[in-house]
Amino acid sequence: MWFIPSSQGRRINLELTAHEFVIRAPVMQASLLQSSGIKKPFTEVIKANIGDAHAMGQRPITFLRQVVALCTYPNLLDSPSFPEDAKKRAKRILQGCGGNSLGSYTSSQGINCIREDVASYIERRDGGVPADPDNIYLTTGASDGISAILKILISGWGKSRTGVMIHIPQYPLYSAAISELDAIQVNYYLDEENCWALNVDELRRALNEARAYCNPKVLCVINPGNPTGQVQSRKCIEDVIHFAWEEKLFLLADEVYQDNVYSEGCQFHSFKKILYEMGPEYYNNVELASFHSTSKGYMGECGYRGGYMEVINLHPEIKGQLVKLLSVRLCPPVSGQAAMDIVVNPPVPGEESYAQFIKEKESVLNNLAKKAKLTEDMFSKIPGIHCNPLQGAMYAFPRIFIPSKAIEEAKAHKMAPDMFYCMKLLEETGICVVPGSGFGQREGTYHFRMTILPPVEKLKILLEKIKDFHIKFLEKYA
Amino acid sequence: MWFIPSSQGRRINLELTAHEFVIRAPVMQASLLQSSGIKKPFTEVIKANIGDAHAMGQRPITFLRQVVALCTYPNLLDSPSFPEDAKKRAKRILQGCGGNSLGSYTSSQGINCIREDVASYIERRDGGVPADPDNIYLTTGASDGISAILKILISGWGKSRTGVMIHIPQYPLYSAAISELDAIQVNYYLDEENCWALNVDELRRALNEARAYCNPKVLCVINPGNPTGQVQSRKCIEDVIHFAWEEKLFLLADEVYQDNVYSEGCQFHSFKKILYEMGPEYYNNVELASFHSTSKGYMGECGYRGGYMEVINLHPEIKGQLVKLLSVRLCPPVSGQAAMDIVVNPPVPGEESYAQFIKEKESVLNNLAKKAKLTEDMFSKIPGIHCNPLQGAMYAFPRIFIPSKAIEEAKAHKMAPDMFYCMKLLEETGICVVPGSGFGQREGTYHFRMTILPPVEKLKILLEKIKDFHIKFLEKYA
Numbered sequence: 035m036w037f038i039p040s041s042q043g044r045r046i047n048l049e050l051t052a053h054e055f056v057i058r059a060p061v062m063q064a065s066l067l068q069s070s071g072i073k074k075p076f077t078e079v080i081k082a083n084i085g086d087a088h089a090m091g092q093r094p095i096t097f098l099r100q101v102v103a104l105c106t107y108p109n110l111l112d113s114p115s116f117p118e119d120a121k122k123r124a125k126r127i128l129q130g131c132g133g134n135s136l137g138s139y140t141s142s143q144g145i146n147c148i149r150e151d152v153a154s155y156i157e158r159r160d161g162g163v164p165a166d167p168d169n170i171y172l173t174t175g176a177s178d179g180i181s182a183i184l185k186i187l188i189s190g191w192g193k194s195r196t197g198v199m200i201h202i203p204q205y206p207l208y209s210a211a212i213s214e215l216d217a218i219q220v221n222y223y224l225d226e227e228n229c230w231a232l233n234v235d236e237l238r239r240a241l242n243e244a245r246a247y248c249n250p251k252v253l254c255v256i257n258p259g260n261p262t263g264q265v266q267s268r269k270c271i272e273d274v275i276h277f278a279w280e281e282k283l284f285l286l287a288d289e290v291y292q293d294n295v296y297s298e299g300c301q302f303h304s305f306k307k308i309l310y311e312m313g314p315e316y317y318n319n320v321e322l323a324s325f326h327s328t329s330k331g332y333m334g335e336c337g338y339r340g341g342y343m344e345v346i347n348l349h350p351e352i353k354g355q356l357v358k359l360l361s362v363r364l365c366p367p368v369s370g371q372a373a374m375d376i377v378v379n380p381p382v383p384g385e386e387s388y389a390q391f392i393k394e395k396e397s398v399l400n401n402l403a404k405k406a407k408l409t410e411d412m413f414s415k416i417p418g419i420h421c422n423p424l425q426g427a428m429y430a431f432p433r434i435f436i437p438s439k440a441i442e443e444a445k446a447h448k449m450a451p452d453m454f455y456c457m458k459l460l461e462e463t464g465i466c467v468v469p470g471s472g473f474g475q476r477e478g479t480y481h482f483r484m485t486i487l488p489p490v491e492k493l494k495i496l497l498e499k500i501k502d503f504h505i506k507f508l509e510k511y512a
Numbered sequence: 513m514w515f516i517p518s519s520q521g522r523r524i525n526l527e528l529t530a531h532e533f534v535i536r537a538p539v540m541q542a543s544l545l546q547s548s549g550i551k552k553p554f555t556e557v558i559k560a561n562i563g564d565a566h567a568m569g570q571r572p573i574t575f576l577r578q579v580v581a582l583c584t585y586p587n588l589l590d591s592p593s594f595p596e597d598a599k600k601r602a603k604r605i606l607q608g609c610g611g612n613s614l615g616s617y618t619s620s621q622g623i624n625c626i627r628e629d630v631a632s633y634i635e636r637r638d639g640g641v642p643a644d645p646d647n648i649y650l651t652t653g654a655s656d657g658i659s660a661i662l663k664i665l666i667s668g669w670g671k672s673r674t675g676v677m678i679h680i681p682q683y684p685l686y687s688a689a690i691s692e693l694d695a696i697q698v699n700y701y702l703d704e705e706n707c708w709a710l711n712v713d714e715l716r717r718a719l720n721e722a723r724a725y726c727n728p729k730v731l732c733v734i735n736p737g738n739p740t741g742q743v744q745s746r747k748c749i750e751d752v753i754h755f756a757w758e759e760k761l762f763l764l765a766d767e768v769y770q771d772n773v774y775s776e777g778c779q780f781h782s783f784k785k786i787l788y789e790m791g792p793e794y795y796n797n798v799e800l801a802s803f804h805s806t807s808k809g810y811m812g813e814c815g816y817r818g819g820y821m822e823v824i825n826l827h828p829e830i831k832g833q834l835v836k837l838l839s840v841r842l843c844p845p846v847s848g849q850a851a852m853d854i855v856v857n858p859p860v861p862g863e864e865s866y867a868q869f870i871k872e873k874e875s876v877l878n879n880l881a882k883k884a885k886l887t888e889d890m891f892s893k894i895p896g897i898h899c900n901p902l903q904g905a906m907y908a909f910p911r912i913f914i915p916s917k918a919i920e921e922a923k924a925h926k927m928a929p930d931m932f933y934c935m936k937l938l939e940e941t942g943i944c945v946v947p948g949s950g951f952g953q954r955e956g957t958y959h960f961r962m963t964i965l966p967p968v969e970k971l972k973i974l975l976e977k978i979k980d981f982h983i984k985f986l987e988k989y990a
Contacts, residue, residue: 086617089610099585106847107581115591132567137813139564174652174817177841210840335615337846339652362688363655367845368815369584 076464087334090487144172155378160307179343197250203473230264258426293331340370440511554942565812568965622650633856638785657821675728681951708742736904771809818848918989
């Protein structure tokens, strides 16, 4: 081995691309614990660290899997055990594939008929706001689209280096991509006291400060929020769009949780729709990229790596560069494209599979809503924990009080205090959650992110265990 | 639209990432032609430009699709129409998935049991040379692995900028990745007079010249060759390994065509095996990454984006960076991982599906061998075309004589002469091939790449048409 990597001159800053490390480190630690042979005070590791629905026992939506299976093995098109509506969709997808096979490359942008279905879905979702299949790019999960568009938008060096505004707490894909591309991460803080709302004054503060050292050009928003679970109001989205218009910022709207809204009075509004409704001055000028995915919602099909991106007002030159860039990875996985088709083109009333589909979909979403409420209620009863309402997405991001004695002990272990807390939680209860420091948080505050994906009964036990742990933790370090 | 991209200060050089543009431009042109309404002298466009087997009518291997369908829709595990050996494999793969679902994320490196199967495959292939699943990374097609390892290996600026040696003619993924990473492409030329052999003197010339302006650290080899179809001899591979050892170069062996060897007396030797057989001084020191894919061979499953990379002697720090980098894309598509499993773990004698599997596999490979011979023979009969034997892979890369009058006309159209030739071929015959200038060629020589994937009867017609076109072309520009 002579290829000793020199940190000096490295092109990509990998120190910070700790995306999955942040999120998965607890699980690795858990495996170590399990295999160590040391007697543990728990019998099972519960992985509440990552939004991986099926791994937590959620069942796939039957119709989606039927269609993908039919596409995979078209002999099944003759089988009486598959419904006609699934066969119809599978045939249509296969007709869009070279040689009618999922094994052919597709165009880099994705199969035409699926992009058409995505456009129709967006039009239905947005009450008729037009969507153009030419503006749709099928992607390898949403993360592929986000990385690609950031790659295209980022340029310059020194003070003209592109700044990318992201909210804190953030989802580590963003910090990882920004760091890998050597752009400048410009933080704006969500308002925890106000249910993690996005405040335009704070956006303006962050922008003005950043202009002293970089060229902020991109504004990222996740709605519903990850890790914070807030659902943005119509007014808030209008304010953000107006701000982006005023400041000529490219808007990146991560809307992968668009189906995950639980709280009474909350509703998902797409940035595209609001942009349109704000009138032509906005709609003809503001540049927007919006992302969706097969991984979240009620499908939870993370492993298929399916997704799409819709772009609005993208400069033709940028568009050309995007296509070139995407062409290097040849095409998104075709079975993921097929899965995406079913997300946007599920059974409709009158079709054979409609009843079962709706039953399954509602079961998943009602369950998630129930678990969101359960989590919120349980946390509100634990002294030293404050948790905002879980309006959407699939995580709780409670604020935890960590006594100063514990903070000192963490420092002695060279750990962030919330990392110390999470490691203790893991060691004593087998529960994996992610420390807030992995997402960013206001100085002196501590949080963790946990998913609400475990089955209800397991989630109850998990929350009880966290409660007991937390009370003991407070006592120990009082 | 106000986000006008400034070429100045762009981070990624997209001018050269014309990977798919090079390869797909002819098809786009063909579509334009077809939709133009202008009367064309042909009835059908034949896409011989890209190695997309299923799009050319090759049928999927039944067993592979059965296993992936069973994994997709596990209800089928109860179906009597699926063989037991397929069910056994599907169950094993599902046991490796969180919640027994293809819809869960896997580890960034890929599912454990599939990496174990890959390691066993490599051991069988290489006559017992040990392979460690920890050195196997499942990837999103081979291109994902190649891009990732290059990203990790490239560093430095100015004269210490990493140089990556690639053979000319090359596969445009390499030039695109090198350009995107802002590394230095160091060309070495394959010896066309000697059946595109790789000559170490030429490697040395290229390396020594490059050392004046960069730091060459990586040596890329494609075997069997793309676009040139040569199969490297054992001696040649030994020489290359010795050279890499001597010069401390990281070896990147693209072996995705390892199952595609046709010529009598030719045999695939993996770099890993030869490295091992050269003894511990080599085996303990030379750094190697080797790539394989579901897309080529006899499977041709391009759309699944399945692949793996095996690394040898990778520095632990580099390995850590690689895992971090791969973690940003979360995991390779899980259905692609399942497909890769069947590539390395197909039916064995005694299993129910063995006979059909072997029949299908041999049918594809025998057909490809027949088409390789047919293509070689036909080209050898055309005056002004010289074609080396197609020893392996799935392309012909004939050298074409272009009269000086045609070269002048091409220049008047601001086109490379071989691009001009290929466009004329397309316009007059409907046949899409890729000009040699997209792959690189010695100054003053002209080539094109065509796949041998069309069905035999269609390939015969295609070759006849090329012959007629070429003779007319020579006459016209004589």
